[in-house]
Amino acid sequence: MTTAEGITLGLNLAAQYGPAIITFIKQIKQKDGSVVTSVTILAKLDEADADFNDNLKADADWFAKHGMTADGTPVKPPT
């Protein structure tokens, strides 16, 4: 095979499979990017949830310590 034949074969292969390869690479990038984004978002939401729950736990502890409830209902005496 001459150099010219090799180049022609390469061009033909690129023309035949190039779009599919480019699409494949784009899909990987898109998929990878979306996964990274989702992980970032979910990590933020997890941290926010943990903080909100910590806040509510601390609130409940304060109300219990002071003989009150967070919703204003009377505290039931211990049985």
Add this chain to the structure above:
Amino acid sequence: MKLALISVLAIGLISCGNPPTGTTPPPVNPINTGATITLQLAKGIRLVEDGIRTANANKLASDDVTATVLRLTVRINKAGLDADNVLRSQANNPKASARTLLAPLVAAIQAAINQDVIKITDPNTRNTVSSSLSALILTINGILAGLGGA
């Protein structure tokens, strides 16, 4: 002094809404912005609660005032958890709108202003909490407005 910490809420949210200057801003993901808002809100509310509990422990805020403020923040904490659940369910939806998803959270804060703040008997505390929560809503709306149609 004891409730000045509430301003941290607005400051934290304002800082997360300002893009870096001199650079091309990256593409905005509305859900990511929503998650940032709720995370900042959670940390801001914690500072408020720590502040009022410390004031109460030091006899600078009565039990009744402290309970009223904490009931108000409990409402916001629960609304924050609800908002996170909605955001989580829409994390992979490219058409999701942060404005729509966070609307219940904004409404809960507004309701806290309308229904709970009025119960705070001390005028200074009431004004501080009210103005801080109002600034919070303005800041959230400002961030959401920065997203355009999002």
